Amino acid sequence: MAESEHDVEDLAKLSLLGYFDQQVLASYRSEPHKYVIVSDNFEGTLNTTSDYYSELEAVGKTHESVSVGFGYRTLRDGNLAVVAWLPDLFEKSKAHIKKWAAFHLKDPEWTTERDERFRNWLRRYVEGCWEVDNGPLFYLGETIKTINGLTSELVGIPLYKHEVDQTLGYPAAENTHRYQDAHRVLYGYFVDGIDKACISALASSLGKNVNVSSAKTVEALTNLLPGLETGPSFGAAVKLVSEQRRLASHGARSQAKKFGAFSKFTEDLLLCLKAVKELLVMIESEFGVNGEEAQKRHEAKERLPVITHPPRANYSIVEALRMKGKTVERVEVGFREDIEGVHGSEALIVHFTDGSIMGLSTGSNAANITNRESSPRPEDFHVDFRVDWVPELPKGLHK
Numbered sequence: 001m002a003e004s005e006h007d008v009e010d011l012a013k014l015s016l017l018g019y020f021d022q023q024v025l026a027s028y029r030s031e032p033h034k035y036v037i038v039s040d041n042f043e044g045t046l047n048t049t050s051d052y053y054s055e056l057e058a059v060g061k062t063h064e065s066v067s068v069g070f071g072y073r074t075l076r077d078g079n080l081a082v083v084a085w086l087p088d089l090f091e092k093s094k095a096h097i098k099k100w101a102a103f104h105l106k107d108p109e110w111t112t113e114r115d116e117r118f119r120n121w122l123r124r125y126v127e128g129c130w131e132v133d134n135g136p137l138f139y140l141g142e143t144i145k146t147i148n149g150l151t152s153e154l155v156g157i158p159l160y161k162h163e164v165d166q167t168l169g170y171p172a173a174e175n176t177h178r179y180q181d182a183h184r185v186l187y188g189y190f191v192d193g194i195d196k197a198c199i200s201a202l203a204s205s206l207g208k209n210v211n212v213s214s215a216k217t218v219e220a221l222t223n224l225l226p227g228l229e230t231g232p233s234f235g236a237a238v239k240l241v242s243e244q245r246r247l248a249s250h251g252a253r254s255q256a257k258k259f260g261a262f263s264k265f266t267e268d269l270l271l272c273l274k275a276v277k278e279l280l281v282m283i284e285s286e287f288g289v290n291g292e293e294a295q296k297r298h299e300a301k302e303r304l305p306v307i308t309h310p311p312r313a314n315y316s317i318v319e320a321l322r323m324k325g326k327t328v329e330r331v332e333v334g335f336r337e338d339i340e341g342v343h344g345s346e347a348l349i350v351h352f353t354d355g356s357i358m359g360l361s362t363g364s365n366a367a368n369i370t371n372r373e374s375s376p377r378p379e380d381f382h383v384d385f386r387v388d389w390v391p392e393l394p395k396g397l398h399k
Contacts, residue, residue, distance in 0.1 A: 041135030071121030149295030155201035171261035179261035183244030237275035
């Protein structure tokens with residue numbers, strides 16, 4: 001349900017919200033080994049890294065950890081203020097209150113224009129409306145995951161070496177230097193992260209002759225998929241990110257100037273999102289494979305158990321090898337009937353078209369463990385599969 005401007009102002013006046021200069025996050029960004037900032041167009045979180053939390057836990061100082069959810073609100077001068085959910089600060093991050101207090105904005109003057117970014121944050125985190133769509137950084141990361149899942153299924157190599165996530169970060173201030181710095185980080189994922197080995201493997205699979213050894217990565221990719229050169233987004237996005245990265249990394253920079261870095265970077269991410277979608281469609285078209293379905297298959301394969309060594313020949317599970325080459329007719333699943341003194345178990349019965357049947361349940365050392373005097377640990381338990389094989393009804397008479 002759409003809210004009125006009056007409702008937005010009422011929500012914004014909640015005593016649960018605090019407004020701070022964006023530089024409050026700068027000291028946390030300077031210690032990425034201790035703190036992780038996840039952010040997108042309208043939302044963000046600041047948390048202690050798991051490694052640093054373990055360090056604090058070891059010395060009994062977990063009260064020094066931090067966990068704050070925040071958003072952004074536009075000031076009248078065009079700069080952005082951080083709007084923080086104060087219960088996070090006062091209840092979860094007490095040791096950081098003084099640090100935040102130093103950046104507290106007193107009587108800030110807000111933009112009189114519609115602040116969609118702030119409205120979205122209020123709707124999602126104050127009103128609890130999860131219909132608010134995610135920002136472009138989220139979808140950029142998701143699309144790159146889809147591309148990687150697709151190419152991994154096609155040739156066994158992800159196209160992008162690093163998958164974008166929301167720790168990539170928006171510009172830390174509204175000036176040209178911070179805008180260029182954000183693009184320098186983005187370049188490492190979006191351009192420099194493209195894997196030539198994957199391009200070469202895709203080319204071989206398509207029977208194309210693409211020389212990746214001497215060509216630049218993007219040039220090799222466009223040689224593989226010529227449509228990228230004439231497409232509306234890919235070339236433009238690469239050019240934009242590459243140019244801003246060059247300004248950030250090559251030679252001395254000119255003096256920083258005030259600039260709407262946050263909003264412009266959001267626009268740039270939307271262009272990059274269109275670019276990777278363009279790339280995804282072209283790979284799908286060349287191979288005739290749906291990217292999203294390929295990614296689902298890839299993720300499903302990653303959830304499969306990893307077999308580290310084979311069983312002994314006399315183990316029950318070896319009987320399952322008799323399934324090879326057979327056709328499944330039907331499958332029964334459920335819970336095995338209770339057996340006194342034995343652990344409970346799920347059960348699986350597979351019926352094959354030739355009449356053979358395989359039953360699958362679990363065995364364990366639970367009885368042995370429970371007889372120990374010491375308290376059992378999870379790693380003390382062992383579970384194995386019990387396979388019961390029923391052969392097909394033999395045909396023919398004995399001679």
